[in-house]
Amino acid sequence: DPTLNVLSEDWHNSYNSVFGDPFCLHSANYLIRLNTPEVCKVVSTGKVMQAMAEDNGRQTHIIQATNVSDFSLAILFDYLELTKITSQATIKAYIPTHKEEMGQKFLRKSADIINYFSCQFGSYPYEEFKLVFVPMQGFYGMEYSELIFLRDEFLNKNYDLNHSEFILAHEIAHQWWYGLVxxxxxxxxxxxxxxxxxxxxxxxxxxxxxxxxxxxxxxxxxxxxxxxxxxxxxxxxxxxxxxxxxxxxxxxxxxxxxxxxxxxxxxxxxxxxxxxxxxxxxxxxxxxxxxxxxxxxxxxxxx
Known part of the structure; x- marks a missing residue:
């Protein structure tokens, strides 16, 4: 995605690495216009301000995000949206349709973690927080502003819950350390x-x-x-x-x-x-x- 350039004494040249996160990103505001098939679900940083259906089976989304380090999105098909409203934020989990029971567990854990970090560090400032379970190779999770991706294997009932809960807490912590600071x-x-x-x-x-x-x-x-x-x-x-x-x-x-x-x-x-x-x-x-x-x-x- 396009990001706001960083003003500093040194040049910030593009650097690609097979490991790590080779980025330095300033907070910025985003206004996104996205056109997708109508059957797909759009999950992104920020909020969908408007969704306009078209006659050709497609729809246009207007998405706005304020004071975020980056903008990320997922276009999903045959996914279930789970929602939990808390005093800190509205938390949404996006899971394959047959994984609702485990999805609800991660939704509750996310609420607990956000509440803990908000009490210890300072309030989570955005209206929504989203977690999306997707196939991943080589790593277990990835953070973006207001949004994290997690390996879909976490939704298997025999997966190590101690490990998946640590990854969940680590990626949510990035909302403060990377996302806000x-x-x-x-x-x-x-x-x-x-x-x-x-x-x-x-x-x-x-x-x-x-x-x-x-x-x-x-x-x-x-x-x-x-x-x-x-x-x-x-x-x-x-x-x-x-x-x-x-x-x-x-x-x-x-x-x-x-x-x-x-x-x-x-x-x-x-x-x-x-x-x-x-x-x-x-x-x-x-x-x-x-x-x-x-x-x-x-x-x-x-x-």
Missing amino acids: GNDQIKEPWLDEGLANWSAYKYLDDIKGRKSSSANNLTKNINLVKELTDMGSTTEYYQIAYSGGEAFWFGLEEEIGTDKVFKALRRYLAEYKYKIATTPDLLSVIETEAHKDMEYYFNKWFK
Whole structure:
């Protein structure tokens, strides 16, 4: 999709990678006109403001999205829409028609997760949130503004619910860390991925009582400043951006306490909402809320 260019001191050249998310996206407003067969269901970032039927079996959709990092859509056939209205947002799940029971479970879990993150970080600001289950190869989920895609295998009753619930929480956490507070995912992929991982584990810990292995494995400090372009493999990318990033946050909890970490993240969201934040921006917020010099801790992770 077209996205708003980023104004900075450096050029943002196009970079393609077989792993990671090689993007740096500014919040923007979108107005989309989309023409599809009438039998198809359109699911997208933003809201369908108007749907106009035509005489030829097609229809035109006018879609509007405000203050979003990107715009994504799915055109579905033979899918069921499930809806749950909460105090935070109207949540919609799109599933194959024969998977309603499992779809309802994911709908309820999504509501719980959005409520938890809204209480801990700041309110989810959009009217709707959507999750779409689709065939996927090579990964389990993908985040976009107001919308996430999940592997349709999650709807199988024998699938590992612990794993699918973590992926669900991780992708929803990206609505805050990537969606609301943006970052350069090429230069600093740890910023959103590590925080999304840690946020998902905090939900599972606080609500489900499930502990993360990273909480007890903080002996290895990884250099988090490595850029995506300098990473040589998918394994290295996950070790730095995901595992290293989440370990930074678990370690920070031990240093300053969980309450101050959440307080720092609420300030981080308030100060950088709809903006692109950097590692120095985040570290400055942490020091402000910690009320002490944190250089000794930061030096372990940023070499």
